[in-house]
Amino acid sequence: xxxxxxxxxxxxxxxxxxxxxxxxxxxxxxxxxxxxxxxxxxxxxxxxxxxxxxxxxxxxxxxxxxxxxxxxxxxxxxxxxxxxxxxxxxxxxxxxxxxxxxxxxxxxxxxxxxxxxxxxxxxxxxxxxxxxxxxxxxxxxxxxxxxxxxxxxxxxxxxxxxxxxxxxxxxxxxxxxxxxxxxxxxxxxxxxxxxxxxxxxxxxxxxxxxxxxxxxxxxxxxxxxxxxxxxxxxxxxxxxxxxxxxxxxxxxxxxxxxxxxxxxxxxxxxxxxxxxxxxxxxxxxxxxxxxxxxxxxxxxxx
Amino acid sequence: xxxxxxxxxxxxxxxxxxxxxxxxxxxxxxxxxxxxxxxxxxxxxxxxxxxxxxxxxxxxxxxxxxxxxxxxxxxxxxxxxxxxxxxxxxxxxxxxxxxxxxxxxxxxxxxxxxxxxxxxxxxxxxxxxxxxxxxxxxxxxxxxxxxxxxxxxxxxxxxxxxxxxxxxxxxxxxxxxxxxxxxxxxxxxxxxxxxxxxxxxxxxxxxxxxxxxxxxxxxxxxxxxxxxxxxxxxxxxxxxxxxxx
Numbered sequence: 001x002x003x004x005x006x007x008x009x010x011x012x013x014x015x016x017x018x019x020x021x022x023x024x025x026x027x028x029x030x031x032x033x034x035x036x037x038x039x040x041x042x043x044x045x046x047x048x049x050x051x052x053x054x055x056x057x058x059x060x061x062x063x064x065x066x067x068x069x070x071x072x073x074x075x076x077x078x079x080x081x082x083x084x085x086x087x088x089x090x091x092x093x094x095x096x097x098x099x100x101x102x103x104x105x106x107x108x109x110x111x112x113x114x115x116x117x118x119x120x121x122x123x124x125x126x127x128x129x130x131x132x133x134x135x136x137x138x139x140x141x142x143x144x145x146x147x148x149x150x151x152x153x154x155x156x157x158x159x160x161x162x163x164x165x166x167x168x169x170x171x172x173x174x175x176x177x178x179x180x181x182x183x184x185x186x187x188x189x190x191x192x193x194x195x196x197x198x199x200x201x202x203x204x205x206x207x208x209x210x211x212x213x214x215x216x217x218x219x220x221x222x223x224x225x226x227x228x229x230x231x232x233x234x235x236x237x238x239x240x241x242x243x244x245x246x247x248x249x250x251x252x253x254x255x256x257x258x259x260x261x262x263x264x265x266x267x268x269x270x271x272x273x274x275x276x277x278x279x280x281x282x283x284x285x286x287x288x289x290x291x292x293x294x295x296x297x298x299x300x301x302x
Numbered sequence: 303x304x305x306x307x308x309x310x311x312x313x314x315x316x317x318x319x320x321x322x323x324x325x326x327x328x329x330x331x332x333x334x335x336x337x338x339x340x341x342x343x344x345x346x347x348x349x350x351x352x353x354x355x356x357x358x359x360x361x362x363x364x365x366x367x368x369x370x371x372x373x374x375x376x377x378x379x380x381x382x383x384x385x386x387x388x389x390x391x392x393x394x395x396x397x398x399x400x401x402x403x404x405x406x407x408x409x410x411x412x413x414x415x416x417x418x419x420x421x422x423x424x425x426x427x428x429x430x431x432x433x434x435x436x437x438x439x440x441x442x443x444x445x446x447x448x449x450x451x452x453x454x455x456x457x458x459x460x461x462x463x464x465x466x467x468x469x470x471x472x473x474x475x476x477x478x479x480x481x482x483x484x485x486x487x488x489x490x491x492x493x494x495x496x497x498x499x500x501x502x503x504x505x506x507x508x509x510x511x512x513x514x515x516x517x518x519x520x521x522x523x524x525x526x527x528x529x530x531x532x533x534x535x536x537x538x539x540x541x542x543x544x545x546x547x
Contacts, residue, residue: 184402191389192395
């Protein structure tokens with residue numbers, strides 16, 4: 001059997017995992033399923049794309065790329081700024097919408113509001129950039145054989161490495177930093193966190209910022225390996241939730257592991273039963289986990 | 303310096319506007335004092351302590367801590383203002399190790415003081431120091447109570463609020479808890495103790511207030527309250543011939 005699906009699945013799973021970190025943190029800390037999270041992925045990709053154009057326009061050497069990668073400094077600089085701006089978009093959405101509903105609404109109200117926000121953000125994106133796909137780079141990359149019949153492009157290898165670095169950074173942040181401890185505390189018991197001196201509003205802003213920035217990273221990765229479309233985030237929503245629930249709500253490690261499992265399962269499904277059934281795999285995983293292990297792989301049983 | 307550390311004046315508080323549970327409660331606590339708040343079930347004891355800690359909405363009245371108006375202060379701000387609170391239930395982060403429970407509380411201190419303050423808590427509660435990496439959810443009831451008190455003490459509060467700290471503990475553990483509270487008081491921490499266990503509370507505290515129906519029904523030194531048999535009969539269900547405590 002050709003093992004190419006492993007490489008394809010890992011690359012897709014890395015993107016899903018990064019996006020799922022935001023989903024799982026929002027779910028754990030704010031206690032609602034944010035269906036607008038997919039839009040942060042799309043907005044992050046488009047913001048980075050627009051900024052890449054700006055940086056590229058003012059760059060002296062327009063053709064510079066890193067070795068055999070398809071991109072260079074303009075995308076790196078644009079990605080850094082876009083991550084901050086996407087985090088800011090998430091914080092702004094919370095300020096304008098979710099924070100107003102948090103104290104008087106219940107989780108269902110928040111979920112419905114996130115549906116509305118998702119629609120509005122997606123349509124605004126389509127209005128601003130049209131529904132035509134866009135690309136960070138039009139260069140065709142040659143995949144490198146890495147053994148066992150697997151081939152992978154330099155961009156994909158770079159993105160896998162970047163995912164690993166981002167995951168280690170986020171995991172260290174959650175485990176060792178004061179902000180990470182505060183986030184874990186609010187996720188477990190917000191009232192106790194308050195009387196332990198934790199500013200819950202600050203934790204909520206940090207959660208949105210971090211989730212938005214990681215969604216942006218995932219969006220740029222999808223853009224670099226596939227294409228940028230207004231529906232790219234919406235299409236990833238089901239795999240994101242499947243990964244977050246499979247990993248266990250509130251677990252960063254679980255989200256990444258869940259993302260990789262969902263990504264590899266989807267790629268395997270494409271190999272075995274065809275691409276038409278790809279989307280059904282995330283749904284199957286989601287339902288199976290909810291039925292047999294609702295706490296997920298790394299989640300804590302109540 | 304003696305003088306009130308906490309002043310509560312005409313406090314009305316509760317969970318629904320128009321239906322306050324506390325109906326004009328006034329009292330104060332002097333520095334270094336241990337005050338017990340007693341009363342029958344539903345008297346408003348926990349509402350009172352949660353209102354002081356910034357967790358229950360105050361509809362009217364004033365609360366002053368160290369002379370500063372804290373009526374509208376948020377719960378996390380009160381920790382920095384010098385108030386520590388140990389709730390009755392859910393008082394530790396069960397999914398975090400003991401060490402992280404303490405580190406979280408220490409995060410509001412300057413970096414140079416965090417380690418020494420955590421070490422001093424391990425000194426006060428040696429049980430916690432034995433396995434600092436143990437998840438707090440795996441601790442016994444008594445150990446959890448000790449961890450909850452240690453967590454509240456780490457930011458060096460001037461006033462420590464304890465809500466039913468003895469609930470669910472064996473008589474032996476209640477005795478150990480009261481010994482610890484006396485040690486904490488001896489270090490200059492003022493203590494406000496809400497208790498169902500009137501005997502234990504009156505034995506440990508300097509003064510007590512008795513709440514009934516959201517209002518203060520009696521107030522006085524523990525010695526006086528212990529002597530007053532009518533209070534025991536009215537509020538603690540004691541028989542007329544029996545002793546109060």
